[in-house]
Amino acid sequence: MTLLSVRELVTEFSTDEGTVRAVDGVSFDLPTGGTLGIVGESGCGKSVTALSIMGLLPQPNGRIASGEVVYEGENLAMASEVRRQAIRGAEVSMIFQEPMTALNPVHTIGRQLTEVVALHTNQSAAEQISTATDMLARVGIPEPAIRMTEYPHQLSGGMRQRVVIAIALICQPNLVIADEPTTALDVTIQAQILELIRTLQNDTGMAMIMITHDLGVIAETCEQVVVMYAGQVVEQGTVFDIFDSPKHPYTRGLLASIPTLDNQPKAPLEIIPGMVPSLHELPKACRFANRCTFAEARCEIEAPPIEVLSSSHQVRCLKWAQL
Amino acid sequence: MTAPLLEVNDLKMHFPIKSGLFSRAKTFNRAVDGVSLSIQPGETVGLVGESGCGKSTLGRCIARLYQPTEGRVYFKGNDLVHLSHKALLPYRQNIQMIFQDPMESLNARHTVGEILEEPFIIHGIGDAQSRRRSVAKLLDTVGLPSRSATRYPFEFSGGQRQRIGIARAIALNPELIICDEPVSALDVSIQSQILNLLMDLQQEYNLAYLFIAHDLAVVKHISDRVLIMYLGQIVESAASETIYQSPLHPYTQSLISAIPIPDPHRKTNRILLQGDVPSPIAPPSGCRFHTRCPVAEPRCSETAPSLLEAETQHDARCLLINSQ
Known part of the structure; x- marks a missing residue:
């Protein structure tokens, strides 16, 4: 049973320098009781995806430009604010990153x-x-x-x-979106909180979207993984697809660049050269091409479509089969 | 062994907590409470602990950004703690700092060129022309284009700003750099770029680092030796490989088991610690870790353990280990 289905979601913000697309055509499905991780670096659009699902985009600048957020057969992107309020907190709720800013300091x-x-x-x-x-x-x-x-x-x-x-x-929601729930915490406290979330999820059978930049947290908590880069999904699959046979050069780079306890000390780390492009000047074709070690001429001309590798695994790269 | 570059003996930093404007301090925040360590030339010593354990305060005491309450800091055999501001100046060239948030540690109203020129001006090195040449060389060393000199810090990304912070730290050819969480504000792909840069610079200039961080995997990767700190004290110290392969102290064991591993096949045997870190204003009696320790015995709340050598080159502060 699909609980939540995000279809070709496009979210835009109006800024002084024009309209930017923070999320550009994101699609994924989450089954009832499932856990999906969204991973990516700052500015990749993972938090904006969450806010779009929740209907909490900053007003008046942010809006869902197109696409659907279908929750139990109902398209929330078209729902009225009254209807959204009824769902938010009761059926779909959110755990925020900074507990100090998420709580009201003057109320008990x-x-x-x-x-x-x-x-x-x-x-x-x-x-x-x-x-x-x-x-x-x-x-x-x-x-x-x-x-x-x-x-x-x-x-x-x-x-x-x-x-x-x-x-x-x-209110025992069916779906919880956790946006970097442990990033601000120490590692021993993070372990406590992740354990707590796992226990509660087992008890209640709720579904969860875990948004984080920490691949360790993803590997431990999620069944499915969506990797985002510059507003787009570049790869998605089961946690085993992503960690055992990553296909997109960005996913591979991310996995290779984290120091782990098994690394040879002081050996140079794998790096992804350059930095994330600004949303104002995104590359026309493949958004990762200018940082990709495998890029060739056509990567700068032809925008790669999402390709289906298996029933669970999808990748957005022209060259995935040759890598 | 050669003479250590830096030697810290029983360092204490107690911040007074005053209850009123004119009242005398009745209580103290014992942020650093009797820390000893040494760093060899060209060595990287990692300092790990949770927030509030005093690791940043310790780094700042060594750089004399704080005046320690007690203890000694010897740099090449000279005690820095009691030097006047003026007498300290030559040592400041040799001990530099890199901070966590380069946006806050770089003056937003100065161009990058001005920021990097400042250390040379303060220490009266070179004329305007040679200083400009040095700035260009520094930018090149940390991998920034030379046109960066005329731009302002806000025009750079987080990773580039950290490169500017590193350029400023290495400007005067220091021998020791205190890195206070230098990569924790950066994205994963940028973090590895900065770690590689730090390791390259160490090779090239024989720098010693005190690398302060809460991410154990990062610390293990860059360090030769690792110190684990809890509530103002060092609880374990050993070679980096040893401390991760065979941690002795129960706190170190739980810290290492708490790291989420990016491998979905691996199930960790997690030692979950109960509760939070106690306040350093009123640390627990006896062993400071006994309130959260999974293997604590009654005597742990009475007797304070000392940091003793448990195995060769491997020290631990725990009654249960040291009595075996």
Whole structure:
């Protein structure tokens, strides 16, 4: 069963220097209960894809220019704001990267949790408080009743991220989008949070989109992977397709350039030369051609289409078969 | 062994916490609490720990950006801690820093040329013409086009700005560079470019690095030796390969097991630590790690362990290891 289907999504922003396409023709499917990772570097459009699905694009500059976001048969890209609000937080919710900015500093933890419950259910005030306290306990916050009366600044970074997760999950959504949920955390706290997300996902059967730049996090948490570069999907497949037989030179470069614990110390690392192009001056044909070690003349002329390698594996490269 | 380039003895940095404008400090943030280390010429020493463990404070004390509360910092045998600002000047040429966020550490109102010329002016080296030649050479060394000199920091990407930060650090041919999270703000593909540049420069100029970071895989890749820091103290130190192959301290073991591995076939045996890092204002009694340690015994909350040699060239601060 497909829970979410993103079809040819195009998201544009109007800026002083004209309109830019932050997301250009992104398509993927997410089954009920599945986990999909979106990986890429800053500016590749992974967060904008998430905001487009959520209907949280910055207004008035951002808009979905074309394409569909089909959630349980309903195209959210065309849905009214009232309808979107009903879905957001109840059926589809989001875990943000910076718990300090995602939480309101002048409201208690309790109020920020019960607010969501009040909006989406018709529980009484007392029921809302007990739902919220239970949720805090489930995300592993000690003494949840006391924490309910406290403010975000009184909690540590790891605890704040647990609160953000509690807010996202309190209405038992079918789909959670986690945008770099552990990037701001220390590695031991990251391990705790990833473990928590995994447990909650097992318990509730929710689907998840994990957005991150960390290939380690992707390998550990995801079943399917979408690799994005300069607003486009350059490769997608199962986690084994991507890590065992990456086809796109960018995916290969990313995997080769991360230092791992198995690396020979002090050996030069593989690099991807140059840097991500600006969205204002994207290469006309293959967007990766100017950094690609395998590029030839036609890569600068002919835009590569998405090619289907297997039922799960797709790649956007003219030369994938020869590499 | 040759004489160490840098030797730090029992360094302490206690920041006073005042409760009012005129009141005397009653409590102290013990950010660095008795750290000793040494760095050989041309060596890279990695310093790893979670946020708040004092690793950046330690780096800044060594560069004398902070005046340490106690302890000694010897550079080629000369104590830097008690030198006056003026007497310190010649040493500043030899100890440089690279910061995490090059946007904040580069003056936004100066051109890159002016930023790179400044160290030569401060230290009275060369005339205007030779300084310009040096700037052009520096830009070339770090892989930036020479026209960069007339441009401003905001015109560059994060990776290029970090190259400017590195160019400034190597301008006066230092012998030691303190790198404080130099790649943690950068994207993966740019991170490897900067790490390669740092390793190339080390080869060429025989630089020593104190490489401060929280990413263990990065630190392992670039370091000869690694120090693990927890709540202001070194808890383990060994050669880089050793510390990852056979970590002794329970904290190091859990840190290494917590790294997500980019291989979907590998299932890690993760040691999950409970809770958060305690506050350095009131560190736990006895062993500072006992509140989160999966193997702690009652005595760990009473007796503070010392950093002792557990195996050859491999020190650990743990009662359970040292009593075996």
